[in-house]
Amino acid sequence: MNKKKKTVWIIVLIVCALIIVVGATLLIRSQLASETVRREDVTPATADEATVPSEETTAQAPTEKPLIDRSFGYKLADPGDLNVDFAELKSINTDIYAWIYIPNTNVDYPVLRGAADKDDFFYLDHNMYRQYQFAGSVYSELKNNPDMHDPVTVLYGHNMRDGSMFATLHQFSKADFFDDNTTAFVLTEDKIFTYLIYAAYTFDDRHILNSYDFNNAESFQEYLDSTLKPRSLDFNVRENVELTTENRILTLSTCTESSGTRFLVQGVLVDEHER
Numbered sequence: 001m002n003k004k005k006k007t008v009w010i011i012v013l014i015v016c017a018l019i020i021v022v023g024a025t026l027l028i029r030s031q032l033a034s035e036t037v038r039r040e041d042v043t044p045a046t047a048d049e050a051t052v053p054s055e056e057t058t059a060q061a062p063t064e065k066p067l068i069d070r071s072f073g074y075k076l077a078d079p080g081d082l083n084v085d086f087a088e089l090k091s092i093n094t095d096i097y098a099w100i101y102i103p104n105t106n107v108d109y110p111v112l113r114g115a116a117d118k119d120d121f122f123y124l125d126h127n128m129y130r131q132y133q134f135a136g137s138v139y140s141e142l143k144n145n146p147d148m149h150d151p152v153t154v155l156y157g158h159n160m161r162d163g164s165m166f167a168t169l170h171q172f173s174k175a176d177f178f179d180d181n182t183t184a185f186v187l188t189e190d191k192i193f194t195y196l197i198y199a200a201y202t203f204d205d206r207h208i209l210n211s212y213d214f215n216n217a218e219s220f221q222e223y224l225d226s227t228l229k230p231r232s233l234d235f236n237v238r239e240n241v242e243l244t245t246e247n248r249i250l251t252l253s254t255c256t257e258s259s260g261t262r263f264l265v266q267g268v269l270v271d272e273h274e275r
Contacts (some may be wrong), residue, residue, distance in 0.1 A: 071196045071270045072241045077103045077183035079192065086189045093128050097146040099187045100138060100155065100252075102197075104180075105168040107252075109138045111155060111186070113146055124156070135160055143209045148186060148193050148269075151214035152223075152249045159255040159263070166254035169265045172200035178236040184250065184267045192275055195250045195267030199227050201235030202256060203264050217245045224249070227266055243268060 082101055089096045089110055098111035114122045123139035126132055138157040144150050157166030171177045178200055186193040213219045224243040243249075248269040253262050 071182075072198075072238070074182050074196055074238065076194060076196065076270070077181075079185050079194070082185060082187065082192075084187050089128075093130060095123075095130075096128060097188065098148070101185045101187070102169075102181075103183060104177075105171065106163050107138075107157075107166065107168060107184075109157070109165070112137050112139045113144070114139070114142065116142065124158075134158075135165055138165065141209065146188070148188065148191075148250075148272075149248060151220055151245070152208065152212075152251055154208055154251045154253055156253050166252060169200075169252055169254050170263055172197065172236060172265050173202075173234055173263070175236055182238075184252075184265075186250065187275070190275055191272055193250075193269060194271035196238075196241070196270045197265060197267045198238045198241045199230065199235070199264070199266045201230040201232040201237075201264060202261050203230070203232065205260050205262055208251060208253070220245050241268070 079101070084099045086096070089099075093112065095112045095115060096110045097113055099109070100111055101108045110128050112123045112128060114120060120141040120143075123137040125134055125136045127135070128137055135158055138155055140146075140153060140155050144153045157169075159165070159170070160167045172181070178197075182197055184195040184197055186195070212223045214223070221244070224245070224247065227249070228237055228241065228243065230237070250267040250269065252265040252267075256263050
């Protein structure tokens with residue numbers, strides 16, 4: 001073999017050796033990297049990593065129960081753009097302290113409460129202008145505080161033949177209407193109160209606020225239980241509603257065709273928030 005050929009073969013061998021060394025090095029690095037990834041995948045999280053939620057999870061966590069959970073699973077109506085100018089109303093009559101609105105009925109009226117120098121029945125036959133009118137007003141008695149926080153607040157309204165005042169409350173005696181209409185709203189100067197209408201039935205004409213001691217827990221609970229199982233041939237009650245002495249009840253009372261009975265529509269307070 002001449003000297004020139006010998007040199008070429010040496011170069012070829014050196015190149016082959018370099019290729020083998022580089023290939024082996026890359027193979028070893030690849031295996032080590034793969035092994036590292038697998039180890040990272042199965043490495044257990046530290047205590048802090050395991051218990052502290054991510055920023056995204058924290059941001060998405062609910063801050064309070066949805067309203068429907070506090071409403072025993074029933075869907076409530078939306079008050080929409082319901083608004084009342086109490087400054088204007090009080091310029092007419094300072095006895096106006098609230099406004100009641102029930103969707104799909106004619107109940108959309110101011111609520112009045114007589115001053116201490118008037119008897120409880122003044123607004124039975126007087127309108128919001130303090131003028132005599134047979135239809136009267138929607139009103140509450142002095143026994144109820146105007147903050148809507150009493151155990152039971154009773155509002156009274158006439159059953160007018162023209163469908164005004166509380167006449168359309170009688171629609172709640174029909175099962176289909178009762179099923180489809182769940183909500184009553186009461187607005188005061190600074191708050192909106194939302195009630196789930198849970199019962200509607202014919203009752204005797206006893207004076208509710210004088211007949212029960214709502215400051216006594218046992219007596220109040222007995223009354224609440226009786227509204228869920230009214231002793232009436234004419235009633236609708238929502239299923240799965242459970243009431244305790246922590247609840248606040250709105251009772252709407254109107255006349256029937258019988259002088260000895262009243263038709264009651266009752267709601268339980270499920271939401272109260274600032275206007």
